[in-house]
Amino acid sequence: MSHPQVLTARMTEHPTDSHTLERYEVTGGYAHARRAMDMSRDEIVELVKASGLLGRGGAAFSAGLKWSFLAPSRPSYLVVNGDESEPGTFKDRQLLERDPHQMIEGIIIASVANEVHEAFIYIRGEYPKPARRVQQAVEEAYAAGYLGKGVFGSDYDLDVTVHLGGGAYICGEETALINSLEGKRGEPRIKPPYFPAAKGLYMMPTIVNNVETISNLPHILEMGSDDYRALGHADDCGTFLFSVSGHVTDPGNYELPHGITWRELIFDVAGGIRDDRALKAWIPGGASAPWFVPEHHLDLEITKEACGKAGSMLGSGAVVVMDETTCVVKAAERVVRFFAHESCGQCTPCREGTTWLEMILRRIEDGSGRPIDAELLLDVSDNISPGLTWPPKQTTICPLGPSAVSPITSVARFFKDELMQHIEQGGCPLG
């Protein structure tokens, strides 16, 4: 089956040099940013609002609406969130590495729309090659006069700084990212009052957008809002990058419209389960997302709304597929261990609770589970995410704590028997 490629078209057609300015310009690059220079802030904001573009960092919030919240004080800043750290997510990496000018063009558009003269690209520290490519592209853009003093010969100045993270997942959370950018510990800020659009970087109005979100902007200007919307499905506009990994035959990034089913994604697009094993479960939207299982979710449409109703999310588009050989307790332990390791340590329930959950899961997996542990896991989880509802509530400052609860509620919901077998048999039934 074939789907229109937008964000990944250039890198697919020109795999060897899609990252260069030359290739970018030959294929029509920077025309839309030039056009944006003559548009008013309101025009661009309205266009992006009308396009229905949703943030691609995981929260799927309307990008145009976010921009319209920008507080009036100046200077305002733009921060591109390239701290792609959600386990299973690797789509921004591809955009950064293979089409950095597409993002830079988006940055120029977003800067004009938000009266920004200083933008930052915050790239995950473990992404040295993407960072090099982006740095190179930024330098090319400066040399061409597309960045710096007088963008495209206009009187508009725009500086772009590339900054590498220090290896903390939490810096993908926008306020932690801002703290990190300021040279502080990467800890999320308390909200209210500090929504970045009101008080962000250096306490000034700041727009934080994901790499993929920003990379969509030239295309929205190119197509106009109606055509862009039409690429998608109902309220899920445009295309969406899925990072499919795990026990599939063809793992990788796939640019797809919303609205196909999980069955299509896993079995048609990603080639089905390797070695013809049975599908056991999958994480639909990054490690924070509650899991889906074939019995209930295989024919579910991939839309924000349908996934939300089913108790999970599309998140950052990371689909992690687990086949029948997977021990769900071990899988849950691995995901919880990740969050415990990445907890910033600032607030009590996350710092203490995630590690406790990890310890209990490991004990169960190692064969020292107690009958009350199943209940204890859920109650400790409840003290991090009260009610264990979806979308989650939290006793924490940021959503990292509740993220660690997702695998536990998933196991409790779909694999209670396997969990109890671990406890009763004193170890993993899968050996």
Add this chain to the structure above:
Amino acid sequence: MADLVKITVDGREIEVPAGELVIKAAQDNGTYIPRFCWHPRMKEVGMCRMCLVEIETPRGTILTTSCTTSAAAGMVVHTASETAKKAQEGILEFLLINHPLDCPVCDKGGECPLQDQTVAYGPGESRFVEEKRHFEKPIPISDLVFLDRERCILCARCTRFADEIAGDPLIEFKERGNYTQVQTFPDLPFSSYFSGNTVQICPVGALTASAYRFKARPWDLRVVESSCSHCSVGCRIAVESSQNDVLRFNGVDNDATNRGWLSDKCRFGFEFIGSENRLRTPLIKVDGEFQEATWGDALDLVAERLGAIITEHGGEAVGGIGGARGTNEDAYAFGKFMRGVVGSNHLDAQLDDGLDARFLAGVSPRAEIGDLDRAGAILLWAPDLKEESGSLYLRVRHAAQDRGTRLVVAHPRRTGLDDRATHKLTYRPGEGPALLADLVAGEGDYAAVLETLSEGPVVAIVGRTGLTEQPELAEAVAAFALSLPDAKVLPFARRSNTFGALDMGVAPTLLPGRATTDDAEATAQLEAVWGPIPTHEGRGTHGILQGLADGDLKGLVLLGADPMRDVPDGTLARQGIESADFVVAIDLFLTDSSEMADVVLPAEAFSEKEGTVTNLEGRVQKVNRVVTGPGQSQADWTILDDIARRLGKPLAFASAEAISKEIADVAPAYVGISWELLDWDEKDGAVVPYGAAIQPLIYHPAALGKKALQAMSQKPSSGALALHLARTLYDDGVLMRNSLSLHALAPGGAVYLHPEDAGRIGVSEGALVEVKTVDAALRLPTVLDPSLATGVAFVPFNQPWTPSLGAALSVVVAARKEVRA
């Protein structure tokens, strides 16, 4: 005032200021919400999550932290709903899983918010069966504070205090997640002058003070409030004792003085009280050696020798130095003794600190500390407050940092407030008057400084930046300050009860109650109670010592004074004391000065006697008796009364409180002040003149013109540097000498040079150099200090094992001549 809004807390409607944090609004109205990280004096961080409550919003009921939520009209808060209670219990369980629960051996046990809130809001038992987190413990993070990272609940109170309040961001979180811990930076201890506050505000026993560890259980402590005696601010403190030993000082939160904070000098400077070195019996010198004596013999000898001098040479042959370390009642007794009994006007509570007593007692309008919070601009032309008055430093810092108050600092060296100053004016000692002339003229760069001070209210803290500075400069600065809009002056002298002693007339020019000796009406009123008092011109400390050295004076009474260490000119102090025919010292310890006395009488110290003290604002506060003095020690006033009785003119005091009543009768500015008032109605003390009382002395410092200022300006002699001689928080004062935790923290004798000067002289950091003034020659190590102007040598005053340099402006610093073998 913020508008009031109605909110509902647990079904009860209350009216609170709009925007007030819910946790505070609830508490002020009788509903306590549990908390660890929230502290009313620091910014909220919402980290511990203990204060979770349910709040009804238009979008449904949310569970959120009450320390980060501002009260808004119509808000409905549930602090004890099932959901809120489960969340709170859950947080406590989380906090306890890794806590060692070693309460039986923890200093905090019994006064521990974690213990107390576990009882009230926590789970009955633990469900945690895993291995707890382990760290090496305890680790010293400074000379005074230990850290136990296992007990720590990571509330960030200590780290925020160090950063936000003290301005010493020397502790910070390290690592993350489950391994998050408070730590110092590599090779950089938490050497903050305010480190002890973190012990007090730690909600668990993670931070403990070396001076208090394992000394007592909180429930055994007797707690009595008092007013700190280590500087002239008079911070409110709780003196805590057990079995007649003072074991701890804690700050008490009030808006008038210290907001609960104390410098480490004040917090740990209680150790001298119980020192082994305290005097326990009277001492009489026989053949150059002290021998223990009975009170009767000692007092008889004092009366006999003083009496003989008075008879032979007149009362004016006797001088009295001291009185600032005790209470107002003691100081009043000293004044009455010197003037009414001995017949001498030579008495001085200031130890040649240089400022005119009338200026300190009578400058008007005089600022209160609270005015700093309302000021538009603050002019600080005074000693480095971080070194000399910790809580005042914190108050100015708060104003400049958190209230946006403009701050101008003039000082010869870096000060603790430079980083918050709108303008910092660094000058060479001696050239302060020229700087003032430039500032008054407001030309060039000074236009902006003047502009900063042009919008009031202006509060000027005015003192002498160092001991070589022209004493008249401070008055000229004050006069300038008073010309600024809506200006008030807070006169600054550091020594503890200096202002009280001056108000009690322990100065050659002052009578009790802020009257001057040339005030005929005040003199007549006083004589009606005291009998005739002398009319000859009195000498200050410098004059008394000079008079003794010259043979004009014969006898000396030292009342809690150690001129050998505390007077800038140590050589003159030695000459004066050595030349005296008879010296009696009333003191806590044998000091460098009392060692040279003929008779030493053991006195009671702070916390051993009851009375009042007066701070730099003129705030009169109570100090209280907590323990009994060692051995046969007595209150100053009873000792003076006993001598007076033997001289035939008893002071006729029945008790310290009776003295306070006499003060209220004869001291005009103190009319209406009584112990009862201070104990019950005015817990933060009362600023005199109180109520309808009137102070006779309104002192107008003289404004000096450009020419006069330029004439006052001085430069060191050719080839010499300008000496900046200033005090440090820790020094070799007798109370510090006998507070063992602190004495070792004195920076020690050294000469601080600008790197350019050091290069010119040919010395590097640490090199021993020859330092020579007209009074003395010393060999001191070099410290490079780029914050100095070139041409300046800073020498910290009164350091252990370092003799006095004198207070002349010129100092010659030279590299040591190489000694060839």
